[in-house]
Amino acid sequence: MSRRVVSFQRFPVPDGAGPYALTAGPDQALWCTLVHAGQIARLTPDGQLVCHRLDSASCGPTTITPGPDGALWFARSQDHRIGRITVTGEATSFPLPSPGSGPFGLVSAPDGALWFTQMHADRIGRITTDGAVTEFPLPVSGAFASALTTGPDGALWCTLNQAHAIGRISLQGEVTVYPLPTEGAAPVGITPGADGALWFVEIGAGQIGRITTDGRIEEFRLPDPACRPHAIVAGPDGDCWFTEWGAHRIGSLTRDGRIEEFDLPAAASEPHGLAFGPDGALYVALESGEVVRMMP
Numbered sequence: 001m002s003r004r005v006v007s008f009q010r011f012p013v014p015d016g017a018g019p020y021a022l023t024a025g026p027d028q029a030l031w032c033t034l035v036h037a038g039q040i041a042r043l044t045p046d047g048q049l050v051c052h053r054l055d056s057a058s059c060g061p062t063t064i065t066p067g068p069d070g071a072l073w074f075a076r077s078q079d080h081r082i083g084r085i086t087v088t089g090e091a092t093s094f095p096l097p098s099p100g101s102g103p104f105g106l107v108s109a110p111d112g113a114l115w116f117t118q119m120h121a122d123r124i125g126r127i128t129t130d131g132a133v134t135e136f137p138l139p140v141s142g143a144f145a146s147a148l149t150t151g152p153d154g155a156l157w158c159t160l161n162q163a164h165a166i167g168r169i170s171l172q173g174e175v176t177v178y179p180l181p182t183e184g185a186a187p188v189g190i191t192p193g194a195d196g197a198l199w200f201v202e203i204g205a206g207q208i209g210r211i212t213t214d215g216r217i218e219e220f221r222l223p224d225p226a227c228r229p230h231a232i233v234a235g236p237d238g239d240c241w242f243t244e245w246g247a248h249r250i251g252s253l254t255r256d257g258r259i260e261e262f263d264l265p266a267a268a269s270e271p272h273g274l275a276f277g278p279d280g281a282l283y284v285a286l287e288s289g290e291v292v293r294m295m296p
Contacts, residue, residue, distance in 0.1 A: 019285035021273035105148030117145035159187035201229035
């Protein structure tokens with residue numbers, strides 16, 4: 001493990017807005033949820049920031065992903081809806097049938113629909129681009145399904161935070177649960193890696209995990225067990241990059257377990273989501289009030 005200082009370009013957002021999750025859009029820009037303001041922001045690599053207000057300031061937009069229709073889709077965890085915003089800023093949303101379900105993770109799937117987790121309902125949902133919703137129950141209660149991604153096998157893979165497990169759901173709704181070896185692991189973020197496996201963070205254990213599509217699990221302990229890793233993304237170099245929410249750092253991990261960590265430019269920055277932009281740089285959402293771009 002090494003700790004290196006790198007340069008950051010900083011993009012402030014309105015006070016108290018709370019940048020939370022990021023994704024690269026189809027328009028050569030970064031799109032970011034502002035969880036405390038009920039807004040979606042668009043950021044270009046040259047620093048132009050435009051904030052789009054949603055119809056509810058308290059809807060709690062969390063994760064965001066490009067949809068199959070050229071728009072951006074996002075979870076509204078506080079008013080239990082799935083939102084959609086075009087690249088020109090026109091926003092709509094769709095209610096979910098389960099009251100108080102708390103949607104969080106969201107991803108475009110190979111079947112042309114979007115799939116999402118429901119933290120408070122122990123379900124995985126599927127929504128078509130015209131708003132038709134189907135729900136699939138999980139076989140465990142109180143699982144607190146969190147992040148969600150598409151695996152290399154064409155299925156959906158999710159973290160079951162309070163079940164301390166990883167879930168797999170086929171496009172037909174069949175669910176398999178893989179318990180983690182570490183007690184209290186509390187996984188959150190998950191991403192497909194360049195090696196054909198899924199990589200995830202264990203916020204409760206200070207570890208990075210790897211699971212193959214046949215269910216074999218490895219875990220890599222981070223130098224600071226209290227760093228509380230939150231989100232993870234695979235980089236173009238094949239490494240996985242993750243936020244250390246409790247330590248205000250960014251980390252990277254190679255397939256053979258080599259770890260590097262990078263201090264963020266401000267204390268108490270609360271890093272959450274991260275994504276690689278159209279310029280190939282790594283962008284990080286800091287809930288403290290800015291988006292940062294990591295410079296080589």
